[in-house]
Amino acid sequence: MRFLSEINSPADLRQLKVEDLQEVADEVRQFIIDTCSRIGGHTGASLGAVELAVAMHYVFDTPKDRLVWDVGHQAYAHKILTGRRDELHTIKQDGGLSGFLKRDESEYDTFGAGHASTSISAALGMAVARDTKKEDFHVCAMIGDSSLAGGMAMEGINQAGHLKSRLIVLLNDNGMSIAPAVGSLSGYLNRIKEAQSYQHIKEEIGDALGSVPGIGSSLRRAAKSFKDAIAAAVLPGALVNELGFKYIGYVDGHDVAMLVRALEEAKKIDDGPVIVHALTTKGKGFPNPEKSYYAYHATGPFDPKTGLPYRSSKANAPTYTQVFGDTMCELMAKDDSIVALTAAMPDGTGVDKVLEKFPERSYDVGIAEQHAITFCAGMACEGLKPVAAIYSTFLQRAFDQVIHDVCLQDLNVTLAMDRAGIVGADGPTHHGLLDIAYLRGYPNIVLMAPKDEAEMRDMMLTAIEHPGPAAIRYPRGNGFGVDISAEPKKIEIGKAEILREGPDAVIIAYGSMVYPAIDAAKLLEKQGTSVTVVNARFVKPFDEDLILDLVRSSQLIVTVEEAYLAAGFGSAVLELLEEKGVSDKIKVVRMGVPDEIVTHGDPKKLLAQYGLDADGIAAAVNKALDGQVEQPTNTRIRAVK
Ligand SMILES: Cc1ncc(C[n+]2csc(CCOP(=O)(O)OP(=O)(O)O)c2C)c(N)n1
Numbered sequence: 001m002r003f004l005s006e007i008n009s010p011a012d013l014r015q016l017k018v019e020d021l022q023e024v025a026d027e028v029r030q031f032i033i034d035t036c037s038r039i040g041g042h043t044g045a046s047l048g049a050v051e052l053a054v055a056m057h058y059v060f061d062t063p064k065d066r067l068v069w070d071v072g073h074q075a076y077a078h079k080i081l082t083g084r085r086d087e088l089h090t091i092k093q094d095g096g097l098s099g100f101l102k103r104d105e106s107e108y109d110t111f112g113a114g115h116a117s118t119s120i121s122a123a124l125g126m127a128v129a130r131d132t133k134k135e136d137f138h139v140c141a142m143i144g145d146s147s148l149a150g151g152m153a154m155e156g157i158n159q160a161g162h163l164k165s166r167l168i169v170l171l172n173d174n175g176m177s178i179a180p181a182v183g184s185l186s187g188y189l190n191r192i193k194e195a196q197s198y199q200h201i202k203e204e205i206g207d208a209l210g211s212v213p214g215i216g217s218s219l220r221r222a223a224k225s226f227k228d229a230i231a232a233a234v235l236p237g238a239l240v241n242e243l244g245f246k247y248i249g250y251v252d253g254h255d256v257a258m259l260v261r262a263l264e265e266a267k268k269i270d271d272g273p274v275i276v277h278a279l280t281t282k283g284k285g286f287p288n289p290e291k292s293y294y295a296y297h298a299t300g301p302f303d304p305k306t307g308l309p310y311r312s313s314k315a316n317a318p319t320y321t322q323v324f325g326d327t328m329c330e331l332m333a334k335d336d337s338i339v340a341l342t343a344a345m346p347d348g349t350g351v352d353k354v355l356e357k358f359p360e361r362s363y364d365v366g367i368a369e370q371h372a373i374t375f376c377a378g379m380a381c382e383g384l385k386p387v388a389a390i391y392s393t394f395l396q397r398a399f400d401q402v403i404h405d406v407c408l409q410d411l412n413v414t415l416a417m418d419r420a421g422i423v424g425a426d427g428p429t430h431h432g433l434l435d436i437a438y439l440r441g442y443p444n445i446v447l448m449a450p451k452d453e454a455e456m457r458d459m460m461l462t463a464i465e466h467p468g469p470a471a472i473r474y475p476r477g478n479g480f481g482v483d484i485s486a487e488p489k490k491i492e493i494g495k496a497e498i499l500r501e502g503p504d505a506v507i508i509a510y511g512s513m514v515y516p517a518i519d520a521a522k523l524l525e526k527q528g529t530s531v532t533v534v535n536a537r538f539v540k541p542f543d544e545d546l547i548l549d550l551v552r553s554s555q556l557i558v559t560v561e562e563a564y565l566a567a568g569f570g571s572a573v574l575e576l577l578e579e580k581g582v583s584d585k586i587k588v589v590r591m592g593v594p595d596e597i598v599t600h601g602d603p604k605k606l607l608a609q610y611g612l613d614a615d616g617i618a619a620a621v622n623k624a625l626d627g628q629v630e631q632p633t634n635t636r637i638r639a640v641k
Pocket of ligand 1: 143
């Protein structure tokens with residue numbers, strides 16, 4: 001590495017000549033490939049944004065000038081150039097760098113990210129603060145073409161054009177989301193590209209004709225007016241003329257010198273926002289990218305020569321996501337009013353299979369969770385049975401749509417909330433720990449969580465056949481390998497299931513915590529303590545009768561959930577006891593995630609840290625039975641009299 005080993009901050013980069021920057025980019029790219037081939041990561045997304053990061057840190061006086069990255073999954077080059085090169089190998093691992101942007105990780109991470117489409121609003125806020133405080137620095141938002149289509153980005157653009165703020169938006173246009181980009185904005189960007197290519201051809205023809213004596217100049221004039229017509233109609237288009245943005249582009253997003261020129265031009269524009277349109281290739285430089293068109297957005301470890309994944313020990317059990325996709329296909333084959341939907345995560349949610357099998361009844365709406373839910377509500381109004389498969393964390397975006405458009409109107413929309421719980425490496429922005437809390441407080445919705453993949457199939461049918469809103473939460477990763485060959489059958493809504501009985505205590509577990517609760521019961525049995533284990537199945541409506549029965553017959557209830565304790569499943573139990581005037585009759589210990597940010601890392605270790613595994617549950621039962629109400633700091637188990 002001729003340059004990279006000497007670059008410890010962007011100031012070092014800025015000492016170099018423009019002519020050297022392409023080589024710097026090559027070195028950064030190789031560094032990313034070497035690192036990600038060992039540990040995995042958002043490889044393809046980051047490889048596509050290498051030159052953008054080099055050019056931005058070269059042109060802008062960072063950290064005084066503010067770079068705001070959208071999502072942040074493509075910012076590995078930014079991390080490398082801002083003093084984190086030697087730590088890149090720790091990314092997404094216990095105690096290591098975050099996979100996204102984090103304000104307390106670096107002064108160059110001006111705005112935390114992980115969810116899409118936030119950069120323009122945040123950058124505009126910084127630009128307005130700068131102007132209000134009469135300061136002087138540049139603000140540049142870096143956003144991908146699919147994130148640009150997110151509602152929030154559009155709202156930011158709308159206000160930026162109106163305020164005429166000095167703001168630069170660098171568009172990283174690779175035509176891809178995780179899957180191929182969808183929607184009419186993507187079509188619009190393609191038309192800009194096509195029109196410009198055509199224009200270049202025309203320009204060349206015009207120049208050639210101009211050199212032909214006699215006839216050349218008139219044809220050249222014609223070519224030029226044709227070019228102008230296209231430019232007026234397509235090039236500046238809505239963004240420039242209607243929304244108050246200037247436009248520079250497109251530029252080759254892998255040509256650092258060209259990017260530097262474009263960004264220098266953008267810096268000169270001081271009377272309003274400007275968009276610099278850079279064309280990039282996702283996974284640029286990834287070995288053998290043609291093997292899979294989107295598998296390299298994020299990868300596991302791979303062979304740096306062939307790009308092929310290293311074989312990992314494959315679990316036998318299918319993932320919940322796979323079971324969801326297969327079950328949707330089964331159910332949709334029998335009922336043609338069922339419709340499937342994903343918001344830019346076809347692969348991550350299992351909807352890819354459905355899109356393939358039922359293209360006329362399945363939709364990828366792009367990064368548009370809010371629209372997705374109201375779109376489902378509209379379909380439900382007309383008698384369809386939409387199923388929206390959205391990660392728990394991303395559904396947070398659509399909270400009001402779930403409440404106002406779906407629940408208030410009691411519409412038959414099923415929310416399939418994948419990645420509910422602690423997701424691990426992606427960390428705080430991606431943990432799905434809030435869905436119980438944010439959905440439990442409003443009428444009409446049925447909330448459920450399966451103990452395993454077979455029960456998930458039953459719950460899917462139950463939710464779809466339920467005439468009102470219903471949500472199912474299920475975790476990231478593999479099921480338990482239970483038999484899933486039986487036809488899905490409906491479960492009685494609001495009925496819990498007793499899995500084993502014992503007189504000493506009751507563990508009521510919700511969803512992913514049921515099997516660990518059973519294992520805890522087995523551990524306790526060996527120690528001479530015999531407990532009842534209940535698979536709660538529903539948090540709303542709740543099996544009130546069963547819980548009140550258990551209150552009468554036991555001395556201790558331990559509730560366990562993979563979610564925040566506040567407003568969670570355990571809270572629902574406490575509320576019931578209080579409402580029925582029996583809260584003084586039994587001790588309740590709630591196990592879940594306390595009021596703190598859960599970091600990134602190995603999910604098993606993180607769960608253990610909060611006592612959410614068999615050992616932790618058994619320990620909590622023992623402590624509570626021993627009358628110890630003192631909370632260990634790591635588990636924050638609360639005893640309530
Ligand atoms: C609100 C939200 N929904 C979904 C995602 C999952 N997600 C992460 S990156 C990504 C694709 C982003 O595409 P684009 O903005 O074009 O950037 P690229 O990865 O192509 O560089 C998606 C859908 C997210 N981070 N946030």
